[in-house]
Amino acid sequence: MEHADFNQGLLEFLNQSPTPWHAVATMKAKLDEAGFQALDEREDWSLAANSGYYVIRNGSSLVAFRTGTGDPAAQGVRMVGAHTDSPCLKVKPNPVLRRKGYFQLGVEVYGGALLNPWFDRDLSLAGRVTLQEASGQVRDVLVNFRRPVAFIPSLAIHLDREANSNRSVNPQTDLPPVLMQAPEGDATRFEDLLERQVTEETGVCPRRILGYELSLYDTQKAGFVGLHGEFIASARMDNLLSCYIGLQSLIHTSGEQPALLVCNDHEEVGSMSAEGAQGPFLSAVLDRWLGAARGRALARSMMISADNAHGVHPNYLDRHDENHGPILNRGPVIKVNHNQRYATNSRSAALYRLISDELGLPHQTFVVRSDMACGSTIGPLTAANLGVTTLDIGVPQFGMHSIRELIGAEDGHTLFRVLVEFLQRPVVL
Known part of the structure; x- marks a missing residue:
């Protein structure tokens, strides 16, 4: 080869x-x-x-x-x-957070991740979903949103003047990504979003979502880096x-x-x-x-x-x-x-x-x-x-x-x- x-x-x-x-x-x-x-x-x-x-x-x-x-x-x-x-950020079982009209997800840190680089990235979601089909059969399917659907915005330096000298990351409070804006009274469930994605990717119309193991990931593709292309970044x-x-x-x-x-x-x-x-x-x-x-x-x-x-x-x-x-x-x-x-x-x-x-x-x-x-x-x-x-x-x-x-x-x-x-x-x- x-x-x-x-x-x-x-x-x-x-x-x-x-x-x-x-x-x-x-x-x-x-x-x-x-x-x-x-x-x-x-x-x-x-x-x-x-x-x-x-x-x-x-x-x-x-x-x-x-x-x-x-x-x-x-x-x-x-x-x-x-x-x-x-190492990555994984979606929690009951993840939905609604704050000031924003729809966010609670995440858990998997492994020894460097957390600061996760901010201000175009993020997507992928993983395994366990569902029940209309026939009653239980099966696993893989999902990959592929497009950027989430973002973890940094706090502006104007609101944290010590950011460049003394900023730590609290995984519970600092890492929930923003997925969309949701008006007051919106009742969208995370499972609703998953059901639509499963149907779009696989053609399966789930009776219900029984479980999932999903991770956030950076949508930037792997590629060559360096003046002479001597490195690969991914x-x-x-x-x-x-x-x-x-x-x-x-x-x-x-x-x-x-x-x-x-x-x-x-x-x-x-x-x-x-x-x-x-x-x-x-x-x-x-x-x-x-x-x-x-x-x-x-x-x-x-x-x-x-x-x-x-x-x-x-x-x-x-x-x-x-x-x-x-x-x-x-x-x-x-x-x-x-x-x-x-x-x-x-x-x-x-x-x-x-x-x-x-x-x-x-x-x-x-x-x-x-x-x-x-x-x-x-x-x-x-x-x-x-x-x-x-x-x-x-x-x-x-x-x-x-x-x-x-x-x-x-x-x-x-x-x-x-x-x-x-x-x-x-x-x-």
């Missing part, structure tokens, strides 16, 4: 995936196109050699795998992990970028070696869910695929957990260890933390460096400052749950957890090339 095609596909994927449910639906379509077969956890599975399959749980997490041409117990499984969720780069890289790597691998991609939901809030990395999803799939050979297969396996890394910010150089400041467009970042916030060890890092060096591709290393707390990923959770050798790696970026993030236009394709080779190479550790 050429560099230009890779990046164009990335932009399309980011724009099509405003929520984890949309991201998984987009990945499903790509897997279907590549000849992978859907599996249902409620049914029996009959797996064939040299074939591709995928399983979806909750509509927001996905495991896709190639069975390979040989015995997984003898070859091991090459695995790549990422997560589908990103929402949800953390961690849809890694989902896209992992998906394309699995699709483009030879298929001879057993290989797997897992994209979990709920990483940004601790991964403790039925479909999160602390849940049983991946383990259940491996049990059904590998059966009694699971223990021997995993002993020969390796996981690469791909989640973006902190690029050294030129305005805040002191926030990095002086010897471990990753630069955008200088290669993916091997993430190390000896307190096991990252799962990398010398052996897993060595394999990545070996492959990357053989391909003539750059790589970097990140260690957090010793006087700062370190973030984490699905890497340690998966390593602990499966007992598998794991590497944490990621593309360096700016603005992590902001409504708009920035990466180098070279680094995603670099990681893709290494992961393709990793997924089709026997692991020798």
Whole structure:
């Protein structure tokens, strides 16, 4: 897959995936196109050699795998992990606020979001709606308003003279977005707006809305930035970028070696869910695929957990260890933390460096400052749950957890090339 095609596909994927449910639906379509077969956890599975399959749980997490041409117990499984969720603002169950003729929504902060960048943006709504059809059947549908329908206006500096030196954000009182003006006595329900959107998008006329999980998102499209187009800016780069890289790597691998991609939901809030990395999803799939050979297969396996890394910010150089400041467009970042916030060890890092060096591709290393707390990923959770050798790696970026993030236009394709080779190479550790 050429560099230009890779990046164009990335932009399309980011724009099509405003929520984890949309991201998984987009990945499903790509897997279907590549000849992978859907599996249902409620049914029996009959797996064939040299074939591709995928399983979806909750509509927001996905495991896709190639069975390979040989015995997984003898070859091991090459695995790549990422997560589908990103910090955002989610609509509350009873969200409607009416103030001075304005129709607003109460929102809850999901994950560790940078809140200030959410102000003064053209926002839309997307997510999953559970409804009852006229026939009485209950079903889920995806909705995406696409157009700007909401706005969180800043308070003018004339009314807050300390705004540039001392402004904090109260999530309860400062973040409810304005959706429209509603005259006194207006009885519009949020569910009424959802019903109209569902009918417009799907043709389904709901008898009633039973529930929803909806997020606000920035309508500005992903795109190239920089005088020479050397950067890519987008929402949800953390961690849809890694989902896209992992998906394309699995699709483009030879298929001879057993290989797997897992994209979990709920990483940004601790991964403790039925479909999160602390849940049983991946383990259940491996049990059904590998059966009694699971223990021997995993002993020969390796996981690469791909989640973006902190690029050294030129305005805040002191926030990095002086010897471990990753630069955008200088290669993916091997993430190390000896307190096991990252799962990398010398052996897993060595394999990545070996492959990357053989391909003539750059790589970097990140260690957090010793006087700062370190973030984490699905890497340690998966390593602990499966007992598998794991590497944490990621593309360096700016603005992590902001409504708009920035990466180098070279680094995603670099990681893709290494992961393709990793997924089709026997692991020798």
